[in-house]
Amino acid sequence: MQDTLNIFKIGGGIIDDADQLSQFLAELARVPGRKILVHGGGKGANQMLTELGIAPQMVNGRRITDAATLDIVTMFYAGKTNKQIVAGLQAAGVNALGLSGADGNVIQATKRPVKDIDYGFVGDLTERSVNAQLLDQLLRAGLTPVLCAITHDGRGQLLNTNADTIASTVARALAALYRVELHFCFEKDGVLTDINDDNSVVPQITPERYADMKAAGQIAAGMLPKLDNAFAALEAGVEKVVIENALKINEPVKTILCRS
């Protein structure tokens, strides 16, 4: 039987709160076996862009990553945030090792092609973007890879890449070697049927139930891409996708997405 590999993804909310982040890292240290952490960025990069007078370039509500913005997000994601998380995990007894996609060529992306909008230095991933062999080597050496949302194109260009996409692409790539459980951690206890009721967590969602919930308008708009992404990962061989509270990963309350 294959070993279990738990892949956790955390976002900006928890990264911006030092106390919550250290609580999450302590919980992560309690998760047995092999694991990978993928983190997004927090508000720090935006604050620094403002302080430095670099105006956000937005098109249709989406940020454009120009060269100055790429520099700042690289500094925050791959520098400050990644190293603080790694040092925090080391203190908690986890032998963490931080990586951008350029490190060991672990995630090679393609700069998003310009169609209607030029998103700038943003990387898209494909099935073949992930160096699963290196991640497996690191895991077998007892290390916990900590991936930030910066990748490269293999020709010297760093690229800003969506952390949810990194987490699910890494999960799919490692599904051939491990029984992968992919955990999207956020500030709610799971998928809620009523966004105003924190106790309305759905314990389990199958593809059929998901279709019903979408038809009934029960899925919040912001949750849709995350869940579409999650079910695609399940179809591609990931064993289980879990939506849960970053501070309660070792508690039973959560939403488990499963193939049937």
Place this chain on the structure above:
Amino acid sequence: MQDTLNIFKIGGGIIDDADQLSQFLAELARVPGRKILVHGGGKGANQMLTELGIAPQMVNGRRITDAATLDIVTMFYAGKTNKQIVAGLQAAGVNALGLSGADGNVIQATKRPVKDIDYGFVGDLTERSVNAQLLDQLLRAGLTPVLCAITHDGRGQLLNTNADTIASTVARALAALYRVELHFCFEKDGVLTDINDDNSVVPQITPERYADMKAAGQIAAGMLPKLDNAFAALEAGVEKVVIENALKINEPVKTILCRS
């Protein structure tokens, strides 16, 4: 016979010049066999501190690393500079992997004790600071570790650490496993007997010759700690220390320090 391991250290001058940096990385890619790169920081961190209105804290001409300064140098050294170097090496065909000391606990430092001066978040190294086993594993996996000048204390605190010290401490730690050649690269062709004459490179310096040159006042003040450091590394088992021009590492002009 032991394999040869070349350890290169580059400083701020070359990091601040994008063209020179890419020239150096192309030369580094031509060096055969196993290698490690250690890099300092450039002027970028200081510029950003100024832009953000964080006044440099200096005591007796030495910078104090307060919390705000540590954040910025971590962002620059471990984020921007480290990832640009790694992406550049990947483009040149070198499978580079960037590391701070916290990553894989590769360099654990001790916060400098407060005596007359509190240097703040500055890390000192000892013989046992380096995780030689992990560096060896990465080298055997065909990777080229790229170390920045940020370490940690193992209890969650990142620390700013001198890059020359990191290079020589890593060289000493790996001397048990490899025939180590330690290269200090800078903007001159080697140790000069006449600082105003770039052609006065001394090809070879033994400890005896070094003592003579010091007595005769032939060593520039800025070069003294570097050379003291270098001879200490030789005594501790490093095979060869080379002082050379970062843009001429594959040319014969250089100063070789040797035990006898």
